Amino acid sequence: MTAQPRLIAFIGAGNMTQSIVAGMVQNGYPANYITVSNPSLGKLERLQQQFGVNINQDNIVAACNADVVVLAVKPQRMAAVCQQLQTNLPNLADKLIISIAAGIRLAKYQDYLGASRIIRVMPNTPSLVGQGMTGLVKLAATTAADGEFATSIFDRVGKTLWLDDEDQMDILSALAGSGPAYFFEFMAGLQKAAVSLGFNADQARILVNQTALGAAAMASVSELELADLRAQVTSKGGSTAKGIEVYQAADIDFISEQALRAAVLRNQEMAKLF
DSSP: OOOOOOEEEEEEEESSOOOOOOOOOOOOGGGEEEEEEEHHHHHHHHHHHHHHOOEESSSHHHHHHHHEEESSSHHHHHHHHHHHHHHHHHGGGGGGGEEOOOOOHHHHHHHHHHHEEEEEOOOOOGGGTTTTTEEEETTTOOOHHHHHHHHHHHHGGEEEOOOOOTTTTHHHIIIIITTTHHHHHHHHHHHHHHHTTTHHHHHHHHHHHHHHHHHHHHHHHHOSSSHHHHHHHHTSSHHHHHHHHHHTTTTEEEEHHHHHHHHHHHHOOOOOTO
């Protein structure tokens, strides 16, 4: 989806801002439409050198003329940053606000900012390599054009999914946000097992990485259910079947559900802190 460029200010220059800016510029978004603000100059200078964007150490100056303000600071700092913007930008209510901070709900941003065109976004770390999964949810006053614009930004660093209900964001965060860690945990276990059976760590890492990448690529282009893809690789009585029996005996489905439920519960607990 392509939307007309808007002047956009990123408040915060962390890894997620860097990946989003990279995706935008590398996919044709005009760098002179982008401003990034951050207290320290080092990250800003690297972004300017790499991508030609505008930089500023003052959040108010950065956001003043922007059509879109992206809040990309840690949740613990969000209230202070929002108060600064609300106090010093009389036209803040006219801007589209996008937040990529975890845990803070739309109603809280409305209280913080006195604005109603707000989109809450949850990208994940694979956005850093252009393979992100981003969930989005918005306040009712946010326009269709605003939604299209937000989609166009995050489609540049992976795939996007709009949610019907903000409560789903806790589930999405538990799956897409935390999910890379679950896969890394599983991959690390396979690597250790391969080493224990005779490969060195580098060989095992290559085998695990490429096998995971290939499986994910197959799943992303196939119309088959994941269980059917698994079955295609599992010949009756073969070595794969024996391995699958071990996972099934450990009730891997139950373990996955319990992991997601634990992460969702923690997301709900953390939301109450802000």
